[in-house]
Amino acid sequence: MSDRGVLSYLLITLQPDNVIACFIGAMIGTLIGVLPGLGPAAAMALVIPLTLKLGPTAGLIMLAGIYYGSMYGGSTTSILVNVPGEPASVVTTLDGYAMAKKGRAGAALAIAAIGSFVAGTVSVIALQFFAPLLARTALAFGPAEYFVLTVLGVVLLSNLTGKSKIRSLIMMMAGLILSTVGMDPIGGLERFSFGIETAQGGISFIAITTGIFGIAEVFEVMAAREKPMEILPVKFRELYPNREEMRRSVAPIARGSVLGFLIGLLPGPAATMASFASYGMERAISKHPEEFGKGAIEGVAGPESANNAASGGAMIPLLSLGLPFTPATAVLLGGMLLHGITPGPFLLRDRPDVFWGVIGSFYLGNAMLLILNLPLVGIFAKLVRVSPRYLMPVILVLCVIGTYGDNSAFFDIWVMLGAGVIGYVMRKYGYQPAPLVVGLVLGPVMERSFRQTLIISGGKIESLWESPICSVMWGVALLSILLPLIVPRIKAGMQGRPKNRV
């Protein structure tokens, strides 16, 4: 890194291009979070060709804006309609919607926005300390450590997504298998491309993501019968939490911010994990646990802060190790590679402008969302009512354009359609698409590091667990496999405690 201070790099965010990119990204993100049909990962994938026009910093800022903007949008629908826009907002439905039913929707939305803003700020400050530290540690990572880290990510992710661990693992394997299509990363031999020229470079990540999230969602909405949606009204004068609500939210926001950030550092779906962990913690330490699920403001303040802090924290493994552990950060990685930027330990040294520019945009974006979303929340809430019969055709066209725009190849549109049909059938059979997308991105890193480890050690398989870092990571992976087997027994012993529907 050069002599310029971190602050001067953070100020890069304030350049007009970047501010506009941040604004557009945050707005698109909020819309995506509110509207059904496209998740953040698919939306980011679609916007990638557009960001190429903007250059790396502004482009990535826009993608990051969509990422955290969707968190805001997701909270809005969780609170007003009881429909979580994305998994990290699931827990918000418990108390957020209960608050809305009591006529405190405005206060819940405001606390969610304030909590997210505070947590975003905490995570930016903490990133300044952790990111360089982790980037230095990452330099000590050899291929064996990278391999074990990806395995750890696979194990942790399968624990936390969907209802069935085995089905998550199956989806992860499917993603890893798809990643083997195209050139072999060591020898360059062509695999599983069946003579198709476009497939030689590998299966298009954008085609798979838009198909599996976008097209499959269109199919699902189409197959489902339209249900009238009850949206709870928000009055402007209710938008401000009262003194009591503010007082009760301060500690959960602070705890959620720290907890969320720490969880964000771990491989796995950090934001979702953080929101559930924060909810559990708040309920455990609350003097009124019986209020949880019935509209306790702590149940909104804690998780909403935690998921935002975690999405900041999750940028650390992405930016300093180059490893994404959520579909959205996986797309962000794809975007970086298209912009000619390789995330990893050297990013901070070689491109501090991009690194800190993106981090700084988190802060700016959160401030923008806070200022914009509070007055506009009523409009966003109304958008939930946009009829799918007009929205879905538009999403179809966007998916086609995003996919075609990536490589100008018709083959990719076929892949997108195939992924859409398979993704729809998978959902019907209870298989979640998120682990597949992460597997698709982690695959090449996993294979390369696995084979490099064996080549360097002359075929010694024990080199995969010999180093202390590797041993610790294997230990954590093993624990996360064993704990879910033990925890239900402990829980069974604690059945007398009140339970909430999660």
Place this chain on the structure above:
Amino acid sequence: MNPRKEIASSLVLILFSLTFLVYTTRYPLDDWANPGPAVFPLLLGGVLLLLAAWQLIRALLAPGKPDREERKSSKVKALKAFLRENQGEAKVIILTALLILYIFLVQWLGFFVSTFLLVILSSRLMEAKDWIRPIVLSAGVGLFCYFLFEVWLKLSFPRGIVF
């Protein structure tokens, strides 16, 4: 998940992983000191096979657990419920066919004309009540895409016999 669905999906996955494993043997394995391009796919295929087999065994060992809806209803009711649940599938099949047709049409009619038709037809398929709104929507989407992607972003889309 319904055990029948679990068994069916496990069988499909087993079949897929076996086909994948057999296909992988076309590539060289080499040795541990210099693992070839087949090693990693073989490991993945093997793990997928094990997972799918485990899921199948679990589903087979847990028979008398039909899901709540099935338990409650008689055969006639179950059939009715099945038809009601799956009446949307016809639309999914029609839309898939429409998209296949669209991909072929793009190469003949060009991107903008085909997309114009796709938006109108898919909107009608989603039970839009009249023709005017889908046509206006489609024209709007087409113009927006033309100016944003082709004029501003300089992405070139396939042209056909008309435009």
